[in-house]
Amino acid sequence: MVTQAMDVVRLPHDTELFIGGRWMAPSSTENVQIISPSTEEVIYELPVVTQADAERAVVAARSAFGVWSELGFGERRAIVVRFCDELKKRLNQIRDVWAIEAGMPVTSGEAFNGAMAMVLDDMVRIAATISMSETRQTLAGPVEVRREPIGPTLAILTYNGPHTEIALAVIPGLMVGNTFVIKLPPENQMLGYLFADAADAAGFPAGVLSIFSADAEVSRYLVAHEEIDAVHFTGGTEIGAEIAAACAKRIARVTLELGGKSAAIVAEDADLDAALPHLIGAMTAYCAQICVAMTRILVPRSRQEEIVGRLTAALAEITIGDPLSRETEYGPLAARRVRERAEGYIERAVEAGARIAFGGRRPEHLDRGWYLEPTLLVDVDNGMEVAQNEIFGPVICVIPYDGIEQAIAIANDSRYGLSGSVFTTDNATANMVASRIRSGTFAVNAAFPSLLAPFGGMKQSGLGREGSREAFFELTNLKSIAMPAD
DSSP, rough: OOOOOOOOOOOOTTSEEETTEEEEEEEEOOEEEEOOOOTTTTEEEEEEOHHHHHHHHHHHHHHHHHHHEEEEEEHHHHHHHHHHHHHHTTHHHHHHHHHHHHOOHHHHHHHHHHHHHHHHHHHHHTTTTTSSEEEEETTEEEEEEEEEEESSSSEOTTTHHHHHIIIIHHHHHHHHOOOEEEEOGGHHHHHHHHHHHHHHHHTTTTTTTEEEEEOOOHHHHHHHHHHHHEEEEESOHHHHHHHHHHHHHHEEEEEEEEEOOOEEEEEEOOHHHHHHHHHHHHHHGGGOOOOOOOOOEEEEGGGHHHHHHHHHHHHHEEEEOOSSSSSSSSSSOSSHHHHHHHHHHHHHHHHTTTTEOOOOOTTOOOOOOOOOOOOESSSTTSSSSSHHSSSOOSSSEEEEEEHHHHHHHHHOOSEESSSSEEEEEEHHHHHHHHHHHHHHHHHESEEEOOOSSSOOOOOOEEESSSHHHHHHHTEEEEEEEEEOOO
């Protein structure tokens, strides 16, 4: 039984909304109920965010843009650094609330929080080295090249790591002078209040930052708003395409961090003792509700039986249960619809000829909650729906190959190109595979890419980059000014 939210944390200002950097009364008297993914019970109630509230946020962001963008970079950086520090002060609360409302096991949440804190520190470090202008000597004389902020920016985030997305994209975007409306998904209603409390403590000027959770209709309203100059979206490819189309009507800037169907290539010479913990982690971390999850495991046909046997044995040892328990390695899915989507893919895959090597069921010892066992499918052809579509849930395909060239071809046979990995003891093989996989990120002998490097995808996995130095310039406009010759 999961402890009720009120027993673990009481949210600040939980009858108000954080709009334009200030707490204020919502425009509606209605509340939204937060449902525990572990018990399916109501655990909290918070104000509903309406289009009227969203409009107030946009007006505030537009009115504050001039003042915020005209501050010196150092002044903005100091305020944003305070925001980073305030977020880090709340990591334990973030861990617990994430478990309560979205099913992230607390031990996994701590690992994710540690990665997020590292990204924040890296952004602060990089900010001290950033220059927003340079003078170039050309054949026609000197030219000053400036980086200038775009304007009011909408950041639509996902439930599987919204604070990491804030660190990767919003923090650098704020430092370079943009104002922001941060829109969180329904699964992060409670987390949004902790982020807003951190922003409030940082002391942003009025209007610079709004943070709230809302439904898809509010998202559509904000995306289409004439006063939103840029949209940074993290989420599914289909929704990303809709956002890009809406923004194209007014030529608004779009950065898209979208879906993936990443392949982990296990080479013939791979050390399985070293590789398997990474693969199991990729399959079970937050129930594979991660965009870079290695949901296709490509194995040499000669070693398929051995690898599948070892994977299933390891999965059988995974502890499934209450996300607030430190014994739990694998919790519930974040929402009912997520489990139903995954179950639908499993059912159709079996009908198409795939076989369940492990999982595929709701755990027998848990009669409530949106739980689904980690599911390993074999006899999968890469052309099947289950191998081509992002499921965003614990459904992993094992696909055999004959020769490394075929493995590379299978890995690239996808409309996605977010991440990938190879497990091998040969450096030449590692370098060759990494250079030929069409993905924005890649890892050698690991299942997750680095978050301290530019992050983003190729093909239908996105446009633009977040993280590292590139994030500071993603949400800027270039201006060149011809200067008189001396």
